[in-house]
Structure formats: structure tokens, C-alpha cells
Amino acid sequence: MKALCWQGKxxxxxxxxxxxxxxxxxxxxxxxxRTAICGSDLHLYDGYIPTMEAGDVLGHEFMGExxxxxxxxxxxxxxxxxxxxxTIACGQCGFCKQNLWSAxxxxxxxxxxxxxxxxxxxxxxxxxSHMMGGYAGGQAQFVRxxxxxxxxxxxxxxxxxxxxxxxxxxxxxxxMAAENCNIxxxxxxxxxxxxxxxxxxxxSAFLLGAERVIAIDRIPExxxxxxxxxxxVVNYEEVDDLVTELKWMTAGRGPDSCMDAVGLEAHGTxxxxxxxxxxxxxxxxxxxxxxxxxxxxxxxxxxxxxxPGVYGGVLDKIPxxxxxxxxxxxxxxxxxxxxxxxxxxxxxxxGDIDPSFVITHRxxxxxxxxxxxxxxxKQDECIKVVLDPWQEPIAA
Amino acid sequence: xxIDTNLAEKVGGKAFSRRPATTNIETALTLATGAALAxxxxxxxxxxxxxxxxxxxxxxxxxxxxxxxxxxxxxRAAFTxxxxxxxxxxxVRNSENWGRALREPKFEHDGQGNVTLRFGANDKxxxxxxxxxxxxxxxxxxxxxxxxxxxxxxxxxxxKKAPGDxxxxxxxxxxxxxxxxxxxxxxxxxxxxxxxxxxxxxxxxIKHLMETGEIPTTEGQPVGARGFSxxxxxxxxxxxxxxxxxxxERLAGD
Numbered sequence: 001m002k003a004l005c006w007q008g009k010x011x012x013x014x015x016x017x018x019x020x021x022x023x024x025x026x027x028x029x030x031x032x033x034r035t036a037i038c039g040s041d042l043h044l045y046d047g048y049i050p051t052m053e054a055g056d057v058l059g060h061e062f063m064g065e066x067x068x069x070x071x072x073x074x075x076x077x078x079x080x081x082x083x084x085x086x087t088i089a090c091g092q093c094g095f096c097k098q099n100l101w102s103a104x105x106x107x108x109x110x111x112x113x114x115x116x117x118x119x120x121x122x123x124x125x126x127x128x129s130h131m132m133g134g135y136a137g138g139q140a141q142f143v144r145x146x147x148x149x150x151x152x153x154x155x156x157x158x159x160x161x162x163x164x165x166x167x168x169x170x171x172x173x174x175x176m177a178a179e180n181c182n183i184x185x186x187x188x189x190x191x192x193x194x195x196x197x198x199x200x201x202x203x204s205a206f207l208l209g210a211e212r213v214i215a216i217d218r219i220p221e222x223x224x225x226x227x228x229x230x231x232x233v234v235n236y237e238e239v240d241d242l243v244t245e246l247k248w249m250t251a252g253r254g255p256d257s258c259m260d261a262v263g264l265e266a267h268g269t270x271x272x273x274x275x276x277x278x279x280x281x282x283x284x285x286x287x288x289x290x291x292x293x294x295x296x297x298x299x300x301x302x303x304x305x306x307x308p309g310v311y312g313g314v315l316d317k318i319p320x321x322x323x324x325x326x327x328x329x330x331x332x333x334x335x336x337x338x339x340x341x342x343x344x345x346x347x348x349x350x351g352d353i354d355p356s357f358v359i360t361h362r363x364x365x366x367x368x369x370x371x372x373x374x375x376x377x378k379q380d381e382c383i384k385v386v387l388d389p390w391q392e393p394i395a396a
Numbered sequence: 397x398x399i400d401t402n403l404a405e406k407v408g409g410k411a412f413s414r415r416p417a418t419t420n421i422e423t424a425l426t427l428a429t430g431a432a433l434a435x436x437x438x439x440x441x442x443x444x445x446x447x448x449x450x451x452x453x454x455x456x457x458x459x460x461x462x463x464x465x466x467x468x469x470x471x472r473a474a475f476t477x478x479x480x481x482x483x484x485x486x487x488v489r490n491s492e493n494w495g496r497a498l499r500e501p502k503f504e505h506d507g508q509g510n511v512t513l514r515f516g517a518n519d520k521x522x523x524x525x526x527x528x529x530x531x532x533x534x535x536x537x538x539x540x541x542x543x544x545x546x547x548x549x550x551x552x553x554x555x556k557k558a559p560g561d562x563x564x565x566x567x568x569x570x571x572x573x574x575x576x577x578x579x580x581x582x583x584x585x586x587x588x589x590x591x592x593x594x595x596x597x598x599x600x601x602i603k604h605l606m607e608t609g610e611i612p613t614t615e616g617q618p619v620g621a622r623g624f625s626x627x628x629x630x631x632x633x634x635x636x637x638x639x640x641x642x643x644x645e646r647l648a649g650d
Binding site: 001003005006007008013015017018019020021023024025026051053054055056057072090091092093094097105106107108109110111112113124130133134135136140144146147 | 626
């Protein structure tokens with residue numbers, strides 16, 4: 001089959017590899033009909049996530065049709081149309097039983113590695129470094145899905161692939177981030193980053209009853225997309241001081257919750273941003289926590305900081321005195337996908353939201369290397385890329 | 397509660413932490429090489445010499461600290477398994493499960509006290525020992541000790557009900573006579589052959605099997621060209637096989 005393989009920093013290639021096979025009794029094989037490039041794939045592309053090996057198949061947002069199941073698979077069957085969550089969970093360990101699906105104990109074959117770095121290991125993820133399990137991902141024509149009974153979300157006929165594809169990651173991720181904001185009546189939610197996760201977080205915050213959402217970015221088309229659903233927007237490059245601006249917009253109270261939907265490759269202005277950038281270039285750090293500092297500084301007293309953005313390593317110059325002084329609550333982590341997919345599918349079916357709004361570009365799998373560049377460099381007003389693994393490339 | 401793990405009397409009563417001869421040789425070599433490099437480096441009086449002297453001094457340091465180290469390795473590992481204690485005890489007590497179940501390290505037990513442990517690339521590294529159960533309380537603990545040999549070991553596996561409904565706390569505490577000197581221990585750890593890690597991985601696999609019926613794996617999944625750097629990383633990440641060969645492709649789309 002064809003698959004997109006990571007070959008090093010800024011280098012991905014479509015290669016011919018062998019088809020996946022059932023390796024464990026609870027596995028299933030899915031023929032992928034649609035797959036997407038996630039913002040977090042760009043962290044891999046830019047070489048900021050450790051423990052990648054050349055040849056790894058990327059991709060963790062995908063859906064398709066089950067073509068084969070292992071001997072212990074009971075709930076789903078061959079022929080089912082399914083969306084697969086990016087976190088792999090066993091459904092039987094103490095963490096899964098508490099709905100902490102992304103903390104599953106039994107799905108990371110390289111758990112020791114993550115234990116060395118983080119103390120404990122989370123669940124395995126598709127196509128996201130060997131520390132997270134080293135599973136081959138879904139920017140390919142087929143994929144092997146461990147514990148397919150536990151994760152697969154069955155999609156009824158009559159709904160387009162593109163309406164449900166993002167139930168594999170970014171919609172639940174944005175939704176959980178908004179839920180983590182603990183939104184109450186009259187709340188103002190400020191969201192840094194209007195990329196795909198940010199866009200879903202904005203819509204989810206409104207779904208969950210936020211009074212106002214303030215969206216912060218610098219890319220005009222992304223701000224436009226946020227404004228379209230009623231968010232107030234701030235271009236941080238155009239204001240003197242973001243914290244002062246947010247105070248002004250909230251009549252001195254500050255946003256009730258602040259969300260960092262940017263993560264470790266933040267852009268910013270001023271000395272702090274330059275410091276982070278230099279440090280990352282010198283390989284002294286994997287992360288540029290510019291936005292994390294801002295959300296802590298901007299959040300109101302007793303407010304909530306919600307972090308869907310990914311961080312990888314050890315961060316510094318974090319204003320923890322401010323966090324303590326204001327009594328902030330921090331909520332973060334990989335999304336507990338399995339708790340959200342069913343509920344959000346209902347929202348899609350009822351027409352509360354059409355997740356395909358975020359798609360700006362469609363490519364064939366063969367064009368994926370170009371798609372990565374377009375998405376990373378935000379060329380051509382690119383916000384979200386969807387790939388069709390079976391479409392023949394249009395000859396140039 | 398005391399658990400008897402002492403076999404010393406039964407097998408001749410030699411002290412458990414006696415330094416093995418191989419280790420003495422390795423320590424002597426480390427000290428000699430270190431001293432030679434340090435002196436040669438100092439005599440060169442240039443930057444390269446300084447680096448050599450630095451490296452040499454470090455080896456001397458390793459050798460000296462090694463002389464003070466008791467040659468008694470310790471392993472302590474514990475997991476919580478979401479199953480009742482009796483079930484976990486029965487699973488572990490049945491030595492057939494060890495051989496069938498574990499991926500690496502692989503255990504074989506012939507029921508007569510002969511245990512073979514295989515690990516490393518292609519299970520080539522083999523370690524045989526003869527053990528005896530020295531104490532046992534069904535559902536609570538199993539203690540064992542090996543006969544005297546190169547890597548003498550003794551320990552205890554305990555089973556305890558976890559608080560709330562969290563299942564069973566299974567723990568292994570064991571001590572062994574370490575045959576490794578300063579250099580070989582570091583190299584073994586790098587290749588994933590550290591006893592602490594091996595015991596942890598063994599316990600982890602028991603947890604995987606008991607909770608889900610399978611051990612998570614990626615062995616045999618599709619990969620692109622690994623190249624030199626990818627293959628090197630596989631060794632460092634303790635992944636098997638270290639070098640993957642792509643099977644002949646069978647393209648569904650073709």
C-alpha cells in the first residue's frame with residue numbers, strides 16, 4: 001500500500017510499504033477513505049517531538065471501512081464504516097474504567113520510554129513517535145487498529161465522510177478543551193490560536209453556553225473564520241499589550257477562562273518570544289511556551305487555564321507566582337476521546353455543527369509532502385488539509 | 397511476617413554479596429585503562445590530551461566507586477492489576493503461563509525447578525538457573541531462591557488487595573549477585589538488559605494479559621525505509637526486531 005513516511009526534519013515521503021496485518025486478537029484493519037493532517041503532525045514535521053524513527057508512518061486523524069477483524073473482536077464487524085480515535089485504549093484497565101481513556105495502561109508497547117521522560121506512560125497513539133507507542137499511522141491506504149471494539153465509532157449511512165472525519169481528533173479535542181473551561185452562565189472565554197482545534201473550541205464554547213468568546217491569532221483568514229460564528233477577534237500583532245487589551249474588553253475582570261490552543265511552536269512578539277525562539281534554535285528546549293505565559297497572565301482570579309495545545313519537554317520562565325497568586329486551575333492533556341465521540345456524533349447528526357467548515361484544502365495522498373508544506377507555512381490561506389488515499393494525483 | 401528467602405544454608409552458606417571473579421577483572425581493567433589514559437593525556441599537554449585525561453579520570457572514578465559497591469543488585473517493581481488477588485496469584489503460580497505469555501523476557505519453567513530466561517535480539521541471550529520455592533502463602537506471596545551460580549538470585553512476589561476496587565497490587569522484590577562491572581552494567585542497561593527493567597517489563601506483560609488478553613505490539617507493522625539513523629534508534633529504544641525487513645508487498649489497490 002501507499003503510506004506517508006517521516007524521514008527526518010522537514011522531510012516526509014510517500015512510500016510503498018507492506019499492507020498491515022492483524023497482530024493481536026483484538027485488532028482490526030481499516031481501509032482508509034479519508035485522512036487529515038493535524039496541527040500536531042507539524043510538530044513532528046518540524047522535528048520537535050523526540051523518539052521518531054525514519055520510516056514511521058504518520059497520521060492520526062482517519063476514518064474508513066473495516067476490512068478485517070481479529071478473533072476476539074465482537075462489537076464491530078467487517079464492512080462497518082468507522083471513525084477511529086487517535087488515542088488507543090483497552091477499555092479494561094483502572095484508567096479506562098474511570099473514563100481517563102488517554103491514560104490507558106495497556107496500549108503503549110514502549111511504556112518504559114515515556115516512564116523515563118514523564119514518570120508514567122499514557123496510552124498509545126497512532127503515528128506519533130515511539131515514546132507514544134510507535135504505532136503506524138493513518139496517512140496511508142490501510143491501517144491496523146488495536147482494540148478496535150473499544151475505539152471505533154460506527155457511522156450510520158447518509159453522513160458524508162468529511163462531516164465526521166474530525167471526530168477522530170480535533171473536534172473532541174476542541175470540545176474537551178472547552179469543557180475543561182468549566183463554562184458558567186455569563187462566562188467570557190479567551191482562546192489563543194484559531195487553527196483547527198481553536199476553531200472547534202470556539203464553537204464548542206458557544207455550544208456549552210459561553211456568553212462571549214474572544215479569539216486571538218494573527219492570520220486574517222483564521223480570524224475571519226472565528227468571527228463568522230460570533231467570536232470577537234484580536235490580532236495580537238496589532239495591539240500594544242494583549243493582557244491590557246483583554247482587561248479592557250472584559251471591563252477589568254479578565255477572561256473567566258483562557259485556552260492555549262497553540263502549544264509548543266508559538267509565535268509571539270517581544271523579548272519573551274525572541275528568547276523562546278533562540279532557545280529552541282539552540283536545541284536547549286523543545287518548546288516555545290510564549291502563549292502559556294500569556295494565558296496565565298491574562299486569566300482572571302480563580303479562573304481556569306485550559307491547554308489543548310501540545311507541550312513536550314521542560315519549560316522555563318513560567319509565571320507560576322501569578323498562577324498561584326490568582327488561584328488558577330489548570331486542565332490539560334491528551335483528549336479522552338472515547339468519552340466524547342458518541343456525544344459529538346449526535347451533535348453532527350442533529351445539525352448543531354457541520355465540522356467540514358474548517359476544511360480549506362483537499363489533496364491526494366501522493367501530494368501529501370506538498371500538503372505538509374502548504375499547511376505548515378500557512379500558504380494559500382490554508383487552515384485544514386484533508387487527504388484522499390485512493391485518489392490518483394492530478395498530473396501537473 | 398517474615399518471608400524466608402535464604403537458601404544460603406542449603407547450598408553451602410557462602411556470603412551472597414561476594415564479588416564474582418569476572419567483575420574483579422573488569423574493575424582492574426577499568427582502573428588500568430583509566431590511569432593510562434589520564435597519564436598519557438596529561439603528558440600530551442594539548443586539548444586532545446585534556447579530553448583524554450578527562451575521560452581517563454572518569455574511568456578511574458568509575459573503577460574506584462565500583463570497588464565500594466556491594467555486589468548485590470536489587471530489583472523492586474510493582475504494578476496494580478485490575479483483577480482480584482486470587483486470580484492474579486493463580487495466574488502467576490501456574491508456571492505454564494510464563495512461557496506462553498511473555499514476549500520478552502521469555503520464561504521457561506520445567507516444573508522441576510529449572511528456569512530458563514531468554515531475552516535480547518532473537519532471544520539469543522539465555523540465562524539458566526535452578527530455583528527452589530522457599531516459602532509460600534497461597535494468595536499472598538511466593539518466595540524463591542536459586543542455587544549458587546553466576547547470577548545467584550532470590551526474591552519474593554507478593555499479592556495484595558489494592559484499596560477501593562482497584563484490583564491487586566503485585567510486587568516483586570529480589571536481590572541478585574551482579575556479575576557486571578562498571579562498564580558492562582552501563583552497556584547492558586543501554587541495550588535494555590538491566591535486571592530492574594526486565595522484571596518491570598515481565599510484570600507489565602502479566603498486567604496486559606490479565607486485563608486485556610493480549611500484549612500490545614507493533615512488531616510486524618508496515619514501515620518505510622528506516623535507513624541507518626532509524627535502525628540505530630530502534631536499538632536505543634529497545635524495539636524488536638532491531639532491523640525490520642519489509643515483506644513482499646501485496647497491494648490491495650493494484
